[in-house]
Amino acid sequence: MPEDSAPLIQFCAVSKDFGAFRALNGIKLSVARGERVVVCGPSGSGKSTLIRCINGLEQIDTGRITVDGVTLEPGGRGARQVRGKVGMVFQQFNLFPHLTVLQNLTLGPMRARGLSRAEAEETAHRYLARVRIPEQADKFPRQLSGGQQQRVAIARSLCMEPRIMLFDEPTSALDPEMINEVLDVMTELAQTGMTMIVVTHEMGFARRVADRVVFMDAGEIVEMAPPEQFFTAPASQRCRDFLQKLLHH
C-alpha cells in the first residue's frame, strides 16, 4: 500500500472517561493526509477531548489511536513521539508570558528539535511573517492583542514543522473583531496542504475550508459529512437541533 493512501490519523474504538463521566465513547475516525476536518457539537460533547487525545494530552482508556505511524494506547508511551509531529493551538493561547514572542517561538525548536539559535530564529521570523506580525518579535505576549497572541501561538506550533495541526476552539476567547485575522491565517495554512483538525463553532470557516465536518454529541460521533451536505441536509435530529441553535442565536 503506498504511504499516501494510509490514513494519517486513525481512531479505533477509542473511549475516555473522566471518573464516572464518559467523555469519548467508541470513537472511530480516519483522517487522510492533507485533509481538513472541522469538529463541532454542543459543549461537553467531547470534541476538545477528541483532539487532545491525538497529541497525548489526554490518555485514552480503551482502543487505539495511530498518528503517522505512532500508536497511542492506554498506558502507552507514544505521546512524546507524537508531539513532534502534531502542533496544537489552544483556546486560551497559552503563550509563555515570561518570554518574548521570539523566545516563545524558538524554545521548542532549540530544546526539542536541536536547532541552533540562529536556525531557530530564522524559522521563527519566517513564520511570524506568515502570520503577519513580523514586527512583534521582541514584545512580550501581554503587549499584544488577543488576535495577535493567537497568531503567535499558531506560529509557535508551525515552528516545530508539524505534519498535523490541531486547533481547540482557537477563536472562542477572542473579541469579535479579531476572529477573522485568526481565521484568515488558518485558511491560508489550509491552502498549503496542512492536515488540520479544528474544533470550532465558526460555521463560515467550516463551509469555506473543511473537507469534512464531524458532529459530536455525548462523546460520540453522530454525523460526519462534507460541509455542503452537512449544512443543507443533516441526517440526524440532534445535528439539526444544534445547527438551528447555532444559526438562529
Added chain:
Amino acid sequence: MIRIALFLAVFLMLSGCSGNWGWYVVDPRTATGMNNLRFLLSGLEYTVYLSAVAITISMSVGLLVALPGLSPFPWLRRLSRVYVELVRSVPLLVLILWVYYGLPQLTGLSMSVFWAGVIALALSDSAFQAEIFRGGIQSIARGQYEAAYSVSLGYRDTMRYVILPQALRRILPALGNQLIYMLKMSSLVSVIGMQELTRKANELVVVEYRPLEIYTVLVLEYLVLILIVSSGVRWLERRLQSDER
C-alpha cells in the same frame, strides 16, 4: 524605612546624652569605643556568609523536596510530605544543638561550627522552602504545561524553561521573607560559638558590662542589614515584573 532606622538611631544616641545610657562603650571618638564597634561589626561577615550559604542550600533542597510532592505517584508525594512535617516540627535551636553535638557521635566525623550552623539552618529552612515552591508551582496554569508539551518539551525542559521561571517570579516575596528569617535565625548559631553578630555582642557585654548600649547596637545592626536586603528583594521584584510588561 532606612530613614526610620536612622531616626531611631539618632533618637537613641540623643537620649543617651541625658539618661542612664553609657554610650562611651561604642563611642567612635574614643579609641576603646572604636575598637568595640569594630569588634561588634566583625561578626557581620559571618552572619551574611552563613545565611547566604544556608539559603542557597535550603532553596535547592526545598525544590528537590517540592517536585516529588507534585508527582502523580502517591508514594512520592507521601515521601515529600513526611520530610516537610518532620523537619518543620523540630525547633531550630534544638536542631543546631543536635547537629553540632549529636551528629558527630553518629557519624564519627567532627564538624566545624560554621558547617554545623549551615546544615541546621538549611535543613530547617528547606521544609518551608519546599512548601513555598510547591505553592508557586501549583499556581501555574495547566495550559502552560500543555503548551510546553505540545512543542515537544519533556518534563525537565518544561520545568526549567516554562514553569519554574514563572513560579520564581510569583514566590519572590515569600523567598525574600525566608531570607530575612534566615538572617535573623542565624543569631541562634551563636550558642555553639559561631562568631557572628550576636556572639560578638554577647562577648563584648561580658567584658564591658553595658548590655543596653551593646545590644542596642546589635538591634541596629540587624535592622540595617535586613532593610538593605528587603529593599534589594523589592528592587528585584520590580525588575522582573517590568520584564513582562
